[in-house]
Amino acid sequence: MRKLLHLAVAIAVGASLSAREPARARRVQLRVPVSLESQERLGPSDFQVSLDGKPARILAVKAPGDDQIILLVLDVSGDIADFDPAREAIAAELAKLPARTYVSLLHAQDGLAVLRDPTPDREAVKQIVQDLPVAGKAGLLDTVEAVERIADSMAAVSPVRVTVLYITDSNVRNYREDFSNPVINSSDSHDLSRKFPEALIQEKFSKLENSLARRQTPLYLVHLHYRGDALNEAYQNGLKGLAELTGGSTTFCRSTVEIPGAIEHAFQRISAQYSITVALPERLPPVVQVQVAAERAGEPLAHRTRFVLKEK
């Protein structure tokens, strides 16, 4: 057993050394996703943006109807009965999207893979969704960083609005990485370490939050199958926190009848989202608090308020 422990320490050190990220250069601009109820189209002059309480220069505003790319990621590994209503709802929502909205399709179960590059061809995407099998290991937690990174890169080279939408039925017990912390020694009747089973999944979310806080692309999630056990509740709470951190949102479906409405709501919010690009100050703080106002909007805006700009 001692050899096993030595091996584990060696693996831990080796793997962690290899995992270090390269140093990052400074950012020059920031994209703030903003949602508002008003149907009226607003322009750059309608918004006032402040960074850490100081007015910021608005470089561009992309409004509903402007160019948009949705990275639609399907993470379906559970019950066919959950995903079939989702297939139909996705097809219906694709048909409603504005002409200048491209959709890319990826799947996350069993690892991230591109099914279709961003395209205005709704029928092609719809057909792939119809043909996508429901099987494998859940992949949302393993892929969301990469998808967000891709989306940020796209936004960095083009002013289009980019949004990530995950449609998932993932169960925390169906990941390759085991967050359930199963009992290993059944003869150990005094084990109290598993009384709070959410510790491992919380830790995973903590890492993801630190990573996604540096990203600028809003993340939307539709979870097709809400589960009520303690571990899945912690998982689902983590998903909610993750989406909110990026300026997106999460919807959970407790029954299959809720699925079409949840998907419709997610697409509507994505389509109606503004993207405001502001210039960052010369001296970048590690973290910036953002305030956005628009008098013509008539009501408080829903927007992301906090961005991590530099590695601490």
Added chain:
Amino acid sequence: MTLAVQALLLAMSVATDAPVQRSPAAKQADDLQRAVEEFRTQTRDLGIRPESVGTHQHRPPAAWHGRLFENLRNDFLDAVPHEIRQRGGSKSLLRRNQFGFSVGGPILIPRLVSGRNSFFSLSYEGVRERISRTYLRTIPIVPERTGDFSRTVDPAGNPLPIYDPNTTRLNAAYDPALPVSPANPQYLREPFPGNVIPRSRLDPVASAAIELYPLPNTDVGPFSLNNYFINSPETNIANGVIGRMDHRWNGRHRFSSEFAFSNGLLGAARWFPTIANPGPSDRKFRSRRASLEHLFTVSPQSVNTASFEASSDASTSGNEGGAFPVYQLQSYLGMGRSYPFARNARNHFAWSDGFSTRRGKHSLRLAGDYVSRQVNTFWPQFPAGSYSFSPGLTSLPGIVNTGHPFASFLLGLPEYAQFTASAGPSYFRQSHAGIRLRDQYEPHKGLTIALALNLTRNTPRIEKYDRQSTIDLRVPNPANGRPGALVLAGRNGASRGFKPVTWNCDPSVSIGWNPAGDAKTVVRLAYSRAHSQIPIYLGQWGTQAFNASPTFLSPNVQLQPALILAKGVPPLATHLPDPHPAAANETVADLIDQSRLEPLTQAASISLEREFPGSMMVSVGATYSGGRNLLVSNAAANPNAISPDALHYRDLLNDEAFNSSLRPYPQFKGFELNSSYPAGRYFRDAGFVRIEKRASKGLAISAYYEYSKQLDDYSGPYGKQDYFNSRNEWSLSAWNQPQRLQLNYVYELPVGANKPFLDYSDWRRYLVDGWSLSGTAVLTSGNPLALHPLFNNTGGVISGLRVDVVPGVNPEAPARGPSQWFNPAAFDQPADFTLGDGPRTHPQLRNPGNQNYDLSLNKRLAVDAERAVEFNAAAFNFTNHADWNDPDTGIGPASARNANAGKIIGSRGGRVIQLGMRFTF
């Protein structure tokens, strides 16, 4: 530009979020096309494009991730448990280290395995522990060990007379028309002078055994009761590994495999420091498990999953050469242990296949499974003999509250003896096969109906070499011509398992409905029915013809012992196996129910779920469940019971020959049912409210409250009073806790990174980042009280005698507290040879409720993006709350009231703290 330079530039573009230098053509492309081009570039670099499949060079394999952890517990951190503090103790030994690692990631073998489709994980955990176990028991006081009972008192504190069985004679003045009483004794007996048994009368075996009995070490009382406090460490050593592999092939096939093994040693607490220790033996555990699953995606709408699992859990305990006889002394802690050594293994093999498909509005699933179970067991109960002692032989015959079991022991006069002759292990086998068809149908929007049918085939337990036997209650016994004789499995027309193979078809239905199409409201209805297979328990019950268990019963428990202790149990009179139909006569015979009955349960529920603003979900519901043919033990079923109508024979029932003549199967002293007799019924109604608040501002909370009522005809510590009238046994389940409130919460403290307050970027972030709090609180009401009389003078006819209710007296204590939890004056000891008229479990009186509050505080310290250290402090029962022990429910007669009745002695519980550290990478 070389590939390497391109890759470097692409990496920089990701890192800096700045546009890279592009060709003029790309610059002219419109915004969407530029973004699409970037998408292609990025996904190509990650190797996740369709054309990348099979070309490993672009995609770096994902890194391995894992964790190292250590959890520490030490009594230095804990509160001294209440039960120890109340005995004057100041320490409860606890040393526990739980450590291990887990690592997982892609499998990468150059030129063989790409790291794209094959993954593994490996987890190890070790445990090293020493922990105190505490028990409070009663053992003989010092004078009693030499036969001096002058200081021995009854439960009311009055002197307890010990009578000399050698002076027994008929009372010439006895009036048979009147009940036996101190004024009209049937037999006369002289008390020992001074209530002291002369040393010359002490049984030599008993005298030798006394030397192995420890001395009292405390005096909790009352009256010398609760005078032995055991505080002994238990050791626990365990090592285990779980490994998993996952391989995806061809996009449509996925193979998953898992193996696990664990070895453990549980060193039991020592109740006595001698060979006469009645506590459990040390046990060694070994568990192995392996499984393989194949998932085949037939089409987008159809998936097939096939799996196989094999597992083995084995344990050994004790030393076959070191068994000590078992001396059972009723209220005193006995000597020696039952099952002093054992070798047991449970093996399990399961195959299953499930096919799921979608056709229109129907989601269909057809699943089949086959499970084969093996139990290999060698577990003799009393290899060195067991001797039970009662007060009868040192009492004034027929008069309760006279005599003492320990006095009977000192004289070497057991009322019952038994020993187990085991020829070898038993190899039990059983199988289950099932087919389940489920259709989930959506007739229209807002309504889902799921129907399922479960067809099962259960085989009864068989023994690999047909070394099973039972009593067939239809076969005449050659000894007396009465029904009931020993039969062997697979011989003379008996089947190998004695029971038929059973086929059952159980339906279930559930409905989900959104009223008026409101997606925020769901009404759920469900009904299900299920049959359960009778399990195989460890032990060699049902092998009596091959592993004999001769029993020796006193001809009259007040007049004559079963045997003389000094002479021991006689050797086995026959050779094993003994297939003779009368071979089980005069024993407590193993009886396997031969009917096709299996436990049947039904459940129905209705609930309403409503989502409210603020991520709040409220569910309200009601459930019903019920069952029949539930498996019960000897306390709740006795096919050889004597009807309570026979109580009018009164003291004549103490004569074993007469008593047995009243039994339906007089050739047997009783039946051992091994908790496998299908005769129990229950039902349970419950209403519940659940409130869930999803994470908002870092706080997630859920609360669940349930009010329930459960009744049955079998549960409780003292069993049934009347086996012939189950309706009269219908009362609250012994474990029914009508109210239960559970609260769970997780709170990410609003300070530090990604939080509204104290979001520092300097050294202070190490202090404020990553704090979270988790907790649970559980409050339950107590179980119903099961009151029982101190004395049972029913000639062995009634084993679960109840108390009498005193009319007009309030059973509730006027000021309920540990000194008086209930009013014992509301109950009475029933008269001799009379049933009690009280309930099996009281409808109003309950044991004290329980409360528990656990809290876990976590601090995460991110070393970098991938590595973190987490510190954890978990406090179990963090309020150091003490739950009261259960009150004394023994009710004595007016002549000897139980001074302790209704009182609670002490409390239990104490705060336990565990510190943990985990490094993740």
